Amino acid sequence: MLSLLLLVAAQTPPWTESWRLYKYEQPIGQETAAFKPHPLFLTQIQTDFAFTDRSSPVKLTASITTVRGAVTELTVKGQTARPTTINREIHVHGNEATWAEKGIEQKIAVPAKYAVSSGYAPIAGQEAMLQYWNSIGRPSSLANLPSGQIHVEVRGTDSVKVAGKSVNLTRYGVDGVMWGRETLWTDPHGRLVAGVMCDAEFDHFEALAPGYEPLLGIFVRRAAEDAMARLAQLSRRLSPKVPKAIAFVGGRLIDGRGGKPIEDSTVVVRGGQILAAGPRISVTIPPDTEKVDIRGKSILPGLWDMHAHYAQVEWGPVYLASGVTTVRDCGNEFDFVVPVRDAIDRGAGLGPRLLLAGLVDGTSPMSLGVVRVDNMEQVRAAVAKYKAAGFRQMKIYSSVKPEMVRAVAEVAHRAGMTVTGHIPEGMTLQEGVESGMDQVNHFQYVVSAIAGNGGSLKPLDPNSPRTGEVIQFLRSHRTVMDDTMVLFSLFIHAPVKSPSEVEPGVDKVAPELKTAMRSMVSPGAPPFGKxxxxxxxxxxxxxxxxxxxxAGTDQAIPGHSLHGELELYVRAGFTPLEAIQAATSVPAKVMGLDRQVGTVTAAKRADLLVVDGDPSKRISDTRKVWLVLANGRPYRPKPLWQAVGFTP
Incomplete structure (x- = not known):
């Protein structure tokens, strides 16, 4: 028998597999894996994974040994993204494994069915995991060494054309490798030919085998549709019955218009619309209305996050659990975000209302995405494409040439769209606004306008003449500021002992996110409080x-950071009611939707938030979400959090 095994191994030649790597559908690199079979069902895999993201090289090497498909050794060194490194070794010996990472070593018990993961990369590791899972009878889960569980589900079969021939691919949904679901496809030989996932920066990431590259958009759309179909099932389970009419009685009404809260109020909702809102004594409750007693609580408009990148469908439950019912996506993959938005709009998904800004960039080593606007023909084509798909804005990214900023703004304005975004390289804040930008993302551009790039880490003088000039300029141009201050606060803060002192939500995120999220907030940060x-x-x-x-977050700590943004506004001198308006009525007006949403008034869309406490006095009470209504559909936050692995 041993001689037969040796003969089989000797007759199986080594082979190579490769995958083209993409970020936001833009090709950025490649992984090449060399497979070498040995006797006794042992295979060694050596893989090189490398890409360049906005001029920053990211390189990773991995060595994987499998026996009968199970990984027995894994060594991974390098980077998994621009800001994250990995140096991990795992050696499995029977029912025990030795795990070592960045100088820390420990022993781990190994169950009968397990996987060894280093995250989304290398792709060869994902392929090995899928092949092993199939070979052992497709169990409901695999223990993920060093910690966690991986869940794999066969979601169906997709037929595609490759080099003129039809190929039937098996589609899998995978949870537990990174936060959120990945969608992977294998060919009839079990080779991984396509993957739609998120990288270690939680950005869109794809991998395609040779010959499958022209099908990238198809894979991205299919992944989005499949994930939303799964969330639609979850939505029906979490909110199985929607009453014809609901009356919220006895609570404090903070209507988003800035006036004094109404104590002992009544808000009546039916069919996704607010029927009435005001003092209880003046509101008539129709017959057959379900009454909900909210004494001691406050009811206010659903919150808006005006700077999001909806990288995966799991953001939907996170936003709703946080009381966020409307999100402005500031740049995404067209093939992903359009079907996700449409599924939510028709009630076939789970998440907040999505308003989309179409990302455009110029050609440079720092480019992001695939839509370029280097000339007028490209500008007209980009605006037309986004407008036809129902996008409300254009999003300028950092490499757009100065003369093209004005062109994008002029064409977009004629199409009835507004323009938001970064101030591109080579332009000042004033030049961007004077070229037609209606809105600006990120406070850093205000800092540069006041202090210059060289003074960005020195405290600003709020009373200096230059500060006054910049403020007057923005005021005279009616420029909207999406400051994302909460994102900066994670890096620029006074010294703390624990990351939770900066953002308490950091300890409640899903296990797959915890290390990365906690690393964003450095306990030993320089004294940046001033x-x-x-x-x-x-x-x-x-x-x-x-x-x-x-109010916008640029994601930051998922779900929790919008509340942190409002708390920063109060530190800046906003009243709590004004901070609430920055996440309700002000963005609704900015986006031209103030007649439909943004306040708790009759005939408005029933996007509502009920919280314990009184955020008109303590803005942090917005964190105490008790119930959220998205277009009239009620959800409790606890099961939403749990559905995506967070701690309520």
């Missing part, structure tokens, strides 16, 4: 000058 205080002082002056400020 810097952040100065930024907030300037933001407060901008608000008092009448510049529209809209």
């Amino acid at each position: 810097l952040m205080d100065s930024w907030l002082a300037v933001l407060g002056k901008m608000h008092r000058a009448g510049i529209p400020i809209v």
